[in-house]
Amino acid sequence: MPYLKRDGDVFVLYLGNEGQTDSENRFHPDWIDELHATLDEVAASEGPAALVTTATGKFYSNGLDTDWLFGNLDKIHWYLDRVHTVFSRLLTFPMATVAAVNGHAFGAGAMTATSHDFRVMRSDRGYYSLPEVLLNMPFTVGMNSLVTTRLGNQVAVSTMTTGRRVGGAEALASGIVDGTAEGDAVLAEAVRRAAELTRTRGANLGTIKASLHAPVLEALAVQTSEANLQFGK
Amino acid sequence: MPYLKRDGDVFVLYLGNEGQTDSENRFHPDWIDELHATLDEVAASEGPAALVTTATGKFYSNGLDTDWLFGNLDKIHWYLDRVHTVFSRLLTFPMATVAAVNGHAFGAGAMTATSHDFRVMRSDRGYYSLPEVLLNMPFTVGMNSLVTTRLGNQVAVSTMTTGRRVGGAEALASGIVDGTAEGDAVLAEAVRRAAELTRTRGANLGTIKASLHAPVLEALAVQTSEANLQFGK
Amino acid sequence: MPYLKRDGDVFVLYLGNEGQTDSENRFHPDWIDELHATLDEVAASEGPAALVTTATGKFYSNGLDTDWLFGNLDKIHWYLDRVHTVFSRLLTFPMATVAAVNGHAFGAGAMTATSHDFRVMRSDRGYYSLPEVLLNMPFTVGMNSLVTTRLGNQVAVSTMTTGRRVGGAEALASGIVDGTAEGDAVLAEAVRRAAELTRTRGANLGTIKASLHAPVLEALAVQTSEANLQFGK
Known part of the structure; x- marks a missing residue:
């Protein structure tokens, strides 16, 4: 379950379980609820602030909780709409957000990183x-x-149509991330970047982000249905 | 007329005439029909596959067939709609597509290259x-x-508003192409890239591409008319 | 008040006051009127032509005229709509446009630079x-x-959500400008680029730009109102 630490004015939200060094941090419905509760706590703070998300171990987030999903396929539309709320919340969060991508970011986990303002990725693993x-x-x-909107058209083609794994150096070169750092330094580098932006925190930043990302937010608000969830065979 | 060869699981579609080393590969209505027929043949194949398009000689494609067009100006709207079908077909083709740009890609020929998933261009000519x-x-x-969508806003400005000729190195730097190779090696490099992606072939890839390119496909489906085809004087 | 000089077929429009080496070149309503009058003069010319805008001293343009605005808050909607006309006019100007960013480009001043086809920025100051x-x-x-459209999504995030100051080298690396030059050489470099494009001048170029920038022009034409001008607190 997501949990919170603090480094000066920077909130550090861990996507994994406290005390457990390795977990996949998949989108279980309860995990989504707890992530929102943790973000509520950050939003309820006062004064200058910024947010970093990260995890420990091999994964940042491995995406959808397929174990849960395959046992609850009748809830797939509701579930995907819940997953969307994480992206929308981060895109409009009224303080600077930086993902410290400590390990694999796959599927919805990758999209979570992409929903932050900025991303720093390990250069040596993940x-x-x-x-x-x-x-x-x-x-x-x-x-x-x-x-497509956040990564740009051709980077979207090169990731979405191939499924290939992009390491830190290439992710930086193609704009998928904004910086890299070696090993555990990824967290310190993300906190350093976030700490420089704590004074932007506030409703005006939330409004600016909501306008900037308006087309994406509108698409994320489209309710998932049989009609718009088309699987190719 | 376009013709087909095969290199393992990679289909290599030549835009020119078999046995002729140099041709401009312009969009004559019959050429468009034959291109679609050749793509039908590729689409009818089964199993892992990817597509490379290329040509021999000085041109990849020199664009619209202006000789034919000036003799058939009453058919210009029908003709341009037919040209659009080539772009739409490539954008949604249910396997990976790589253009091996062996020579000049001008106008609709450049747009054809841009309708592929990826592009490799000669670094030394064209x-x-x-x-x-x-x-x-x-x-x-x-x-x-x-x-504008595929190249991004500023690269669109720098090409569409100037008409200037972009060589391989600059095309790579500005993201117009994804790789370059010297001389005839351009085809081998395109085939190498395509061969890595043959397992993505299938209806799911077609669906992903159709969603990714939805706004462009919608614009390409707008019927050309007097009203929306405005010539400046 | 903006004034005009000429260098061969290139019109050089200065955003400041003739004979004054340093001014902030803010968007006073009269300044906007004079800028349009100067552009009218350029548009009334005949033959090959291109446009460079620049200024002398420390500022290219420091943006909105906040002194005037705070004394005329009842006119804020009218005023912002007038500011928009500068951007729309430049985006569709029927000849090549190059901003020679000689110094600080802040807020609406930065947006003015971004409304040109191309930008050259001082590498050593501003x-x-x-x-x-x-x-x-x-x-x-x-x-x-x-x-968001002209700079691309992530560069928009990195500028609009942080308010940070971007120097020449970083502006070039991130695509905010297309070239840099040291000191006063910025004007010569902008003129050199513009001079290469004078033959594109004409109504066809205006039509091409209007299509290319259609979504932005549509947004700039939205009348400013209480409802769509939301200030965060």
Whole structure:
């Protein structure tokens, strides 16, 4: 379950379980609820602030909780709409947000990183990947809009249509991330960047982000349905 | 007329005439029909596959068949809509597509390259160019959407408003192409890239591409008319 | 008040006051009127031509005339709509346009530079900055569209949500400008680029630009109102 620490004015939100060094940090419905509760806590703070998200171990987030999903396929539309709320919340969060991508960011985990203002990625380990095409899975209307808009058209083609794994150096060169750092230094580098931006925190920043990302937010708000969730065979 | 060869699981579609080393590969209506027939043949194959398009000699494609067009100006709207079908077909082709740009890619020829997933260009010869502004020609609604969306706003400005010729090195630096190779090695490099992606072939990839390119496809489907085909004087 | 000089076929429009070496070149309503009158003069010329804008001294343009605005807050909607006309006019100007960014380009001054086809910036002095987030000011619908579309999504995030000052080298690396030059050489470099493009001048170029920038122009034409001008607190 997500939990919170603090480094000066920077909130550090861990996506994994406290005390556990390695977890996949997948989007279980309870995990989504707890992530929102943790963000509520950050939003309820006062004064200058910024947010960093990260995890410990091999994964930043491995994406959808397929174990849960395969046992609850009748809830798939509701579930995907819940996943979207994480992206929308981060895109409009009224303080600077930096993802410290400590390990693999796959599928919805990659999209979570992409929903932050900035991203720092380990240069020596871990991949950013959208493997949907290889798993015969679709992108939702909102996911498609998020990736194509945030990464730009050709980077979207090169990730969404191939499913390939992008390491830190290439992710930096193609603009998927904004910086890299070696090993555990990724967290310190993300905190350093966030600490420089704490004074922007406030409702005006939230308004600016909501306008900037308006088309993506509109797509993420489209309710998932049989009609718009098309699986290719 | 376009013709087909095969290199393992990679289909290599030549835009020129078999046995002729040099041709301009312009968009004659019959050439468009034959291109679609050749793509039908590729699409009818089964199993892992990817597509490379290329040509021999000095040109990849020199664009619209102006000789034919000036003799058939009453058919210009029908003709441009037919040209659009080539772009739409490539953008949604249900396997990975790589253009091996062996020589000049001008106007609709450049747009054809841009309709592939990826592009490799000769580094030592040949230009990518959208010369419409210098020929007092307009871009159709669909062509405008294709170029601005695929190349990004500023690269679109720098090509569409100047008509200048972009060589391989600059095309790579500005993201117009994804790789370069010297001389004839351009085809081998395109085949190498395509061969790595043959397992993505399938309906799911087609669906992903159709969503990714939805706004461009919508613009390409706008029927050309007197009203939306505005020539500046 | 803006004034005009000429260097061969290149019109050089100075944003400041003739004979005064240093001025902030803010958007006073009279200054906007004179800028349009000067552009009318350029547009009334005949033959090959291109446009460079620049200024002398420390500023290219420091943006909105906040002194005037705070004394005329009842006219804020009318005023912002007038500011928009400068961006729209430049985006569709029927000849090549190059901004020679001689010094600070802040807020609407930065957006003015971004409304040109190309930008050259001093490498040794001056910043490009959108400080709105730090001043508790909003972006209008049109300004938001201009910046996000012209700079691309992530560069928009990195400027609009931080308010930070971007120097020449970083502005070039991130695509905010297309070239840099040291000191006063910035004007000569902009004129050199413009001089290469004088033959594109004409109505066809205007039509091509109007199509290319259609979504931004549409957003800039949205009348500013209480409802769409939301200030965060």
